[in-house]
Amino acid sequence: MAQEMTGAQIVIKALVDQGVEVIFGYPGGAVLPIYDALFQQNKLRHILVRHEQGAVHAAEGYARSTGKPGVVLVTSGPGATNAVTGLTDALLDSIPIICITGQVPAHLIGSDAFQEADVVGITRPCTKHNYLIKDPDKLAKAMHEAFYVATNGRPGPVVIDIPKNVQFATAKYSAPDNSGHKTYRPQKKGDQQAIRQAVELISKAKRPLLYTGGGIINSGPVASKLLRQFVKITGIPITSTLMGLGAYPASGKEWLGMLGMHGTYEANNAMHDCDVMINIGARFDDRITGRIDAFSPDSKKIHIDIDPSSINKNIIVDIPIIGDCAFVLEEMIRIWKAKSAKIDETALSKWNGQIDEWRASECLSYVQGKDIIMPQYAIERLYELTKDKDTYISTEVGQHQMWAAQHYHFEEPNRWMTSGGLGTMGYGLPAAVGIQLAHPKSLVIDIAGEASVMMNIQEISTAIQYRLPIKVFILNNRYMGMIRQWQELLHGGRYSESYSEALPDFVKLAEAFGGVGIRTEKPDELDDAIKEMISVDRPVIFDCLVEKNENCFPMIPSGAAHNEMLMGPDDVEGSVSEKGKVLV
Amino acid sequence: MLHSQNIESHTLSVLVDNEPGVLARVVGLFSGRGYNIDSLTVSETEHQKHLSRITVVTTGTPRIIEQIKSQLGRLIPVRSVIDLTVMGPPLERELALIKVAGRGENRVEALRLADAFRATVIDATVEHFVFEITGRSNKIGQFIELMVPLGLVEVARTGVASIMRGKEAT
Structure with a gap:
């Protein structure tokens, strides 16, 4: 009863x-x-x-x-x-x-x-x-x-x-009874025929590329394991969207880094030039594709997605497979092995040679001087000093988010929490609160910008109340940096309302809330300051003053193709078409 | 195929759970994603199973039509989405009530045309008729056009109801 x-x-x-x-x-x-x-x-x-x-x-x-x-x-x-x-x-x-x-x-x-x-x-x-x-x-x-x-x-x-x-x-009250929903039954297993066709296509590829997304993370850790297995048996190079970082380890030799608007030169050029694209759990979002009519013009495209409406929404694909990434990957691996399928090794090594040439551009490089901390350097040091710890990273939205995606390297899924689709400033701090609750002993860092973090700064109070030792690592460039970057690119450097006026003293702010504040602005003091931040067992706001005018590169400007990347400030002049200007 | 930019008209039959807000979900999807609704009819069709059928006539490129179908399929209370135009051609009917007012020769002509179109008079005074007409949308449209010079006052149309030929359920 x-x-x-x-x-x-x-x-x-x-x-x-x-x-x-x-x-x-x-x-x-x-x-x-x-x-x-x-x-x-x-x-x-x-x-x-x-x-x-x-x-x-x-x-x-x-x-x-x-x-x-x-x-x-x-x-x-x-x-x-x-x-x-x-x-x-x-x-x-x-x-x-x-x-x-x-x-x-x-x-x-x-x-x-x-x-x-x-x-x-x-x-x-x-x-x-x-x-x-x-x-x-x-x-x-x-x-x-x-x-x-x-x-x-x-x-x-x-x-x-x-x-x-x-x-x-x-x-x-009725207890859960596994009845789910009377009609909603999403398709989890992919169509066998389509998976076989995909395996066939991949085995014949000369320039194959894996393009993976948040779907792998959402599918669960098994999907990431299967993805790694699939890369291992095929040797296919792999890139990922912002949402998919960590599904494949950044230390893997097949890893090309993130793709898309602020993706790496090698990833985006590989997208443009590949002959078989294997999209697993990504959705051809506009940050990824750049100009649609110039998107990877010579490739056959396989698209694995659990949501049928993602298929052919932005990009027409050749082999759609509707299903959960884990199920489909498992089946692909099984069929690959059963057929004793082999990748074309000669073609693949030539393809890898081409990729290495792109890699040699070192598109993420920057120059770190003695006086001012470069934002990329701050992330790089943060990575070096936290990579061997049990670390989770969240971010706000803007330049710092892209630098984090480029310079913090993820080895495991579920370690990287960022607002991808909506691009919500103010996401990272409260997200860190949630992460720290789930993982009380772990090191949880919100990589923030000084403007974004102000949007939900009140949540530091939540962290204090529940003794959640989150670390808010602010790359403070005194600008809404991404907005300033776009104004520089598209609006003649007229920085309309993008200066972070009247900023609080973040150290005092942290103390006022009951946390710990740390500020640093000298490159040679950065490591010690980060170590101090890590060692404090309380919420910390770390105010890292960085170069004000640094822009986030490489970049595919709006309305451009993958092979039309801007590598640095020297490429910017006249790079955005009139058509591109209306895009966001 | 999907690359075509031709605008096509499709009649979609959407079977949904008859629960509060389901129509708003469907209509909101069309407006939110910028799709067209040319005609919409909705009513409960199987009371025992709490099922309603929404018939939507929409236009778009074949690619847009595909998107509309898969977006509709994503809504939780939607049980099935059938593109009758692809399966078809389907049977399509619409009903309209048409009020025409006038005297003399116009009145006689209106009645004569109504007879030719198999419209029936369901209300009348010496100064007006209300006609009931069923048929395909273009037939109704044509009849309304003809009524304009004869004293058309107002029109109420149901939108298209549509079903496949043959003995099978879609």
């Missing part, structure tokens, strides 16, 4: 039964019953954030670093609308999030009640799915279904909007 309990208790029970240990939230009038139920139990840990956007990003950090769904609890109206940016971020980066929002009592819905917002309406386009639960008897099932929907197929955020009267009402 199922137990009767209140809606609020059902919410808590369902979360516990789904294996949730931590939720991120902020109380308010329309969720008080749930907060009351939370108070009267000790299985779920609640982390009080300082802003609801922070709650969602923290849940994202938690989810990305663990592979488990992140859970958020916020109130109606502003609580829910503040969560919208985080939900959209999770949708674009395919992060499983369950977001429970309080709602005004059902009889007041539609009356413009205090703190009422049409949350299912507002979140419909920024969630994978959402629910408004008016009937307490349907609450338990919806909770379980939400977990199924958020974590199966292409993961994403799911909102459950619960009116206050439903939280008070009593109903029967």
Whole structure:
């Protein structure tokens, strides 16, 4: 016989039964019953954030670093609308999030009640799915279904909007029963025929290239293992999107670095010149493709994706395979071995020779002088001093994010958390809070810019409250650097509103919050300062003053092709076409 | 194939769980992603199974039409998306109620044309008719055109309902 309990208790029970240990939230009038139920139990840990956007990003950090769904609890109206940016971020980066929002009592819905917002309406386009639960008897099932929907197929955020009267009402609780959803059954196993064709095509390739993305990370650690195995048996060079970093180790000799707008010269040229492109879990995003009509013109393209709508959306492919990366990779390896398929070694070594020539351009090189810290150098030193530790990295959005992607090298999946699709400034600090909660003993660093970090700086207070020793490593160039870079490229160097005016003293700010502040501006002091940061067992804000005017290179300017990269400031003049200027 | 830039009209039959907000999801998808809706009809079709059928007539390049179908398929309450135009040609019908007011020769002519188009009179005074007409959209369009000079007052159209020929379910 199922137990009767209140809606609020059902919410808590369902979360516990789904294996949730931590939720991120902020109380308010329309969720008080749930907060009351939370108070009267000790299985779920609640982390009080300082802003609801922070709650969602923290849940994202938690989810990305663990592979488990992140859970958020916020109130109606502003609580829910503040969560919208985080939900959209999770949708674009395919992060499983369950977001429970309080709602005004059902009889007041539609009356413009205090703190009422049409949350299912507002979140419909920024969630994978959402629910408004008016009937307490349907609450338990919806909770379980939400977990199924958020974590199966292409993961994403799911909102459950619960009116206050439903939280008070009593109903029967039903335990999770693996029924999932009555109709939603995403395809996990790829089509056999297509996989065979893919193997055939790869074995005949002269200039093959793997282009992998966040789908491998989302698929779980098995997919990364299989990817490594596939590279090992074929020897095919590999590049990855921003979201996919770590799936293949950066120390691997087949690794070309990241591709795309700020990808490496070798990765982008290999994309342009390859004859067989194997896209696994990436989506031909515009940061990757550059000019569509000049994108990898001579290649046959294989595209493995769990989401059918990714196929042929931006780029027409020759062999689409709909399925989970892990399943498809496993099958590809099995068929490859069963057929005793062989890569064309002669062609491959010639191809690798070509790639080595591109590599020789050393596109990520920079000049470090004696007086001012170059941002790339800061990342490089941070990497050298933390690579042997159990380290997780999050970032904000902008130049520092690209430098981190270029100069911090990842060996394992789930170690790199960044806002890729939405490009949300203010992501990194709250994400670090979520990561540190999931990995209390690990070193968690938010590589930040001084402008981005101000967008959710309040979350340092959350870190203090829960004694989360996150490290906020700010590359402080006193500019919204990426904006300044684009203004330099596209708008005649008129730096409209992109100077970080009236910055706080980050050291004092850290101290005011109850953390530790460190500042450095001399290259020869950097190592010691980083070591100090690592050794402090409390939240740290590290204000690293770097060269103000450095730009992020290499770069594919808007509207250009992969083989039209800008390698440095000398290439910039007149590099962006009129058509390119309207692109973002 | 997909490379073609030709704009085509397709009739999509979308079977959905009849739950609150499902129409908003479908319509929001079209507006949010910049697709066209030329006609839309929606109604519950199987009460026991809580199923509704949404019939959308949309236009786009073959590539856009493919995207529309897979984007629709991504919505959780969508059970199936059938492109009737690809399977077809399907049977398509629309119903319209058309109000025409006038006296004398115009009135007689309106009635004569209605007869030719197999429209029926469902309301009348000495000064007006309301015609009910069913048929393919272009037939209805043609009838409405003819009514314009004869005193057309207003029109209500249902949008297209569509189904495949033959004994099988799609």
